[in-house]
Amino acid sequence: MKNKINFISTKLSNLNPQNNTHQSNLKRQYCTHQLEKAKEKQSTSSSAVSAYIEAVRELACELLDLLAEGLWVPDRSVFSRLIRDVDSDSIIRLNHYPPMPMLCQDKDSSPCNQNKVGFGEHSDPQILTILRSNDVGGLQISLNDGAWVPVTPDPATFCVNVGDLLQAMTNGRFVSVRHKALTNSSKSRLSMAYFAAPPPDARITVPPEMISPNKPALYKPFTWGEFKKAAFALRLGDSRLGLFRMECDEQVA
Numbered sequence: 296m297k298n299k300i301n302f303i304s305t306k307l308s309n310l311n312p313q314n315n316t317h318q319s320n321l322k323r324q325y326c327t328h329q330l331e332k333a334k335e336k337q338s339t340s341s342s343a344v345s346a347y348i349e350a351v352r353e354l355a356c357e358l359l360d361l362l363a364e365g366l367w368v369p370d371r372s373v374f375s376r377l378i379r380d381v382d383s384d385s386i387i388r389l390n391h392y393p394p395m396p397m398l399c400q401d402k403d404s405s406p407c408n409q410n411k412v413g414f415g416e417h418s419d420p421q422i423l424t425i426l427r428s429n430d431v432g433g434l435q436i437s438l439n440d441g442a443w444v445p446v447t448p449d450p451a452t453f454c455v456n457v458g459d460l461l462q463a464m465t466n467g468r469f470v471s472v473r474h475k476a477l478t479n480s481s482k483s484r485l486s487m488a489y490f491a492a493p494p495p496d497a498r499i500t501v502p503p504e505m506i507s508p509n510k511p512a513l514y515k516p517f518t519w520g521e522f523k524k525a526a527f528a529l530r531l532g533d534s535r536l537g538l539f540r541m542e543c544d545e546q547v548a
């Protein structure tokens with residue numbers, strides 16, 4: 296969209312001011328009209344995106360407040376406060392998986408029946424992910440036993456992923472989900488993920504009520520900025536929380 300507007304404005308500025316014929320005026324009016332239309336479209340779509348982001352942020356905050364309440368943490372906004380912060384590092388990602396022909400297991404087996412991986416196995420590093428997709432399947436989550444379970448696509452529902460930070464902030468009570476997305480052989484998959492994250496310098500700690508001699512702290516305190524830096528140095532599928540795990544002799548109640 297940005298390119299489109301740039302293209303039109305470049306054209307406008309390329310009009311020769313010397314050439315003041317009727318035709319050039321018409322062209323100028325047409326281009327101005329196109330530019331106004333494009334600007335209007337851009338502001339409609341950017342306000343739709345802003346409204347969507349605000350709505351999913353509110354949803355993430357409500358879920359986190361309920362979760363804190365369920366964990367008997369007296370300060371129920373202990374998690375959501377990080378997302379409401381003006382410096383929150385939350386982002387939105389749009390994924391497009393064009394149709395891809397299926398893979399064959401080996402060249403003698405037919406028909407080919409394996410969907411190609413569009414987004415490799417990983418857990419989301421942030422606190423919570425609010426994910427929506429079109430009606431094309433592809434998302435799979437990994438169970439404890441390593442089995443992959445497909446998530447039924449439904450454009451009218453949200454899929455909520457626990458991220459690595461929530462695992463750390465709940466001292467392992469909530470576990471970040473490993474997931475991947477496969478491509479479809481004939482249809483495009485579209486997904487939109489809102490990743491709720493704290494400000495880069497926020498310290499990721501566990502509410503004190505969740506630590507006891509029976510449940511010592513599992514992770515060392517760290518900032519989201521430090522965690523992101525560590526994550527970028529690893530591969531997509533690597534477990535990042537392991538880097539911040541307390542050694543047994545360091546665990547404090």
Ligand SMILES: O=C(O)CCC(=O)C(=O)O
Pocket residue numbers: 388390414419426428433434474475476485486488
């Ligand atoms: O497209 C999907 O369903 C998954 C996308 C995803 O896991 C991500 O963007 O982190």
Ligand SMILES: [Fe+2]
Pocket residue numbers: 417418419474
């Ligand atoms: Fe993800």
